[in-house]
Amino acid sequence: xxxxxxxxxxxxxxxxxxxxxxxxxxxxxxxxxxxxxxxxxxxxxxxxxxxxxxxxxxxxxxxxxxxxxxxxxxxxxxxxxxxxxxxxxxxxxxxxxxxxxxxxxxxxxxxxxxxxxxxxxxxxxxxxxxxxxxxxxxxxxxxxxxxxxxxxxxxxxxxxxxxxxxxxxxxxxxxxxxxxxxxxxxxxxxxxxxxxxxxxxxxxxxxxxxxxxxxxxxxxxxxxxxxxxxxxxxxxxxxxxxxxxxxxxxxxxxxxxxxxxxxxxxxxxxxxxxxxxxxxxxxxxxxxxxxxxxxxxxxxxxxxxxxxxxxxxxxxxxxxxxxxxxxxxxx
Numbered sequence: 538x539x540x541x542x543x544x545x546x547x548x549x550x551x552x553x554x555x556x557x558x559x560x561x562x563x564x565x566x567x568x569x570x571x572x573x574x575x576x577x578x579x580x581x582x583x584x585x586x587x588x589x590x591x592x593x594x595x596x597x598x599x600x601x602x603x604x605x606x607x608x609x610x611x612x613x614x615x616x617x618x619x620x621x622x623x624x625x626x627x628x629x630x631x632x633x634x635x636x637x638x639x640x641x642x643x644x645x646x647x648x649x650x651x652x653x654x655x656x657x658x659x660x661x662x663x664x665x666x667x668x669x670x671x672x673x674x675x676x677x678x679x680x681x682x683x684x685x686x687x688x689x690x691x692x693x694x695x696x697x698x699x700x701x702x703x704x705x706x707x708x709x710x711x712x713x714x715x716x717x718x719x720x721x722x723x724x725x726x727x728x729x730x731x732x733x734x735x736x737x738x739x740x741x742x743x744x745x746x747x748x749x750x751x752x753x754x755x756x757x758x759x760x761x762x763x764x765x766x767x768x769x770x771x772x773x774x775x776x777x778x779x780x781x782x783x784x785x786x787x788x789x790x791x792x793x794x795x796x797x798x799x800x801x802x803x804x805x806x807x808x809x810x811x812x813x814x815x816x817x818x819x820x821x822x823x824x825x826x827x828x829x830x831x832x833x834x835x836x837x838x839x840x841x842x843x844x845x846x847x848x849x850x851x852x853x854x855x856x857x858x859x860x861x862x863x864x865x866x867x868x
Contacts, residue, residue, distance in 0.1 A: 539566040539582075540863045541619035543648075545610045545639050546626035547572040547588075547598045550653045550680070553848025554623065554855055555585045565859060569613045575599030576608040578617055610635070614642045621862055623855060624652040630754050630770055633660035644668045644676075649866075651858040653680035653851055655754045659770055662761045675865060677858035678762075682755045683708060685850035686843035687857070688829045692763045699833035701763055703803040708755045710825035710845040711739045711746040712778050712798040716811075717823045720786050720795050726779060738825060748777035749798065749809040756800040756807050768807060776810040789813050795821050 544551045547570055558565060569578045570588055574597040577583055592598045599605065605613075614622055622643035626636045636654040643650050650669070652658075657665060658678055669676040679689050683706070692701055707713050711733060718729040730747065733739035745751050753773040760766040778798050789796050794813040797820055801808045814820045819840045822828045827845030832838050844850040 539564045540621060540859070540866065541566050541568045542621040542623055542859060543567070543569040543571070543613055543617060543619050544623045544625060545571050545614070546624065546636075546654075547592055548625065548627065549848040550625040550851050550855070551623075552589060552592060553850075553852035554625065555589055557849060557852040557856055559585050561856075563856065563860060564863065565856075568619050569605070569617045570598050571608070571610045571613050572598045576605045576610075576613055578605035578608065578613065580618070610639055611642050614639060614648060615646045620649060620866065621859055622648040622650050623859070624650060624654050624657075625855070626654055628654055628754070629656040630659045630750065631656075633657045637661055637665075640665055640676075641668065644672050644674055647672065647674070649675040649677075649862050651677045651680075651855055651862065653678075653855055655681045655751075655758060658758045658761070659754045662758070663767050675862045677861060678758070679858050680851045680854035681758050683827045683829060684710075684843065684845040684847060685853045686827050686829060686841055686845060687854065688759065688831070688841065689762050690857070690861075691839070691841060692759075692831060696831070696833055696836065696839065699835045702832040702834060703801070704759055704763065704829060704831050705799055705801040705803070705820065706827065706829035707797050707820055707822055708752045708800045708827055708829070708845065709746050709749075709798060710827060711743065712749075712752070713822065713827070713845075714738050714825045715747070716778060716781070716796055716798065719781065719783060720790075721823075723783050723786070725783060726781055747779055749775040750777075752798060752800040752809045753807075756802060756809060759800075760802050760807055764802060764805075766805070773807040773809060775808075778811055781811055793817075797821065 637657040715729040799812040828842040
């Protein structure tokens with residue numbers, strides 16, 4: 538029997554989830570999809586190919602004459618029978634955004650939650666986990682940190698017998714691309730940023746990435762979910778990459794180092810800052826890749842890497858969490 542899900546938010550990540558499901562035969566049935574302009578609902582399973590086509594052609598997932606077209610996300614969450622709500626709306630780390638309301642609503646309606654949205658976890662992690670526990674529901678959010686890289690589930694499940702001492706990582710692909718280009722070609726920050734924007738790697742307003750905000754949000758989520766802290770964004774000491782110059786890289790190279798934006802949790806201190814890294818160090822990873830280095834008490838240092846962004850890559854983490862819940866429910 539298939540597990541039924543809703544997809545709330547049908548931007549790059551939501552569409553990536555639909556794309557991924559069309560490639561697989563997992564026991565997952567999408568019974569509703571919602572975007573900012575409406576919804577499509579089908580208890581027998583939404584036609585994902587048609588939903589994707591409408592979204593790409595018209596900008597909306599809903600068919601104009603469909604009965605469900607005017608339904609809101611909260612209407613869907615409360616009123617459509619399904620087991621898991623997948624929350625994939627844009628991130629707002631100041632207020633938690635509409636995603637926070639969606640997750641609260643899902644728990645109140647008895648739905649398990651899988652999310653790729655960092656905002657609600659940065660703003661209200663303890664509250665949301667408490668509501669999930671109170672209602673005996675599962676809450677999974679691997680896709681919020683590192684895209685396809687399973688940092689959270691590895692730390693909490695595969696390494697469950699270990700005490701995690703520290704985590705440090707390259708957690709933003711946009712920054713890593715810019716710094717890699719500055720190192721490899723000796724170009725300025727402005728030049729490398731412009732190149733990243735032309736390639737679609739950086740946003741028109743890149744501040745969330747280059748000012749270290751995105752990395753800091755991921756560090757907060759790791760601190761809370763892996764170390765049991767109750768941290769917020771203001772608990773992170775944050776420095777971005779905008780002041781790094783070609784001369785900085787020349788000095789680093791003279792010592793056999795490069796420069797990476799490193800997010801770090803160590804001894805209860807949360808920090809994001811550019812850091813000199815030896816060229817042969819695992820953190821000296823190039824391009825848009827992400828990497829996390831997890832220091833454990835028993836297993837030593839465990840290092841994992843992967844593509845940190847991208848709709849399909851993020852969808853892989855979402856699907857992993859959905860299938861984990863499906864198995865937990867079945868057991």
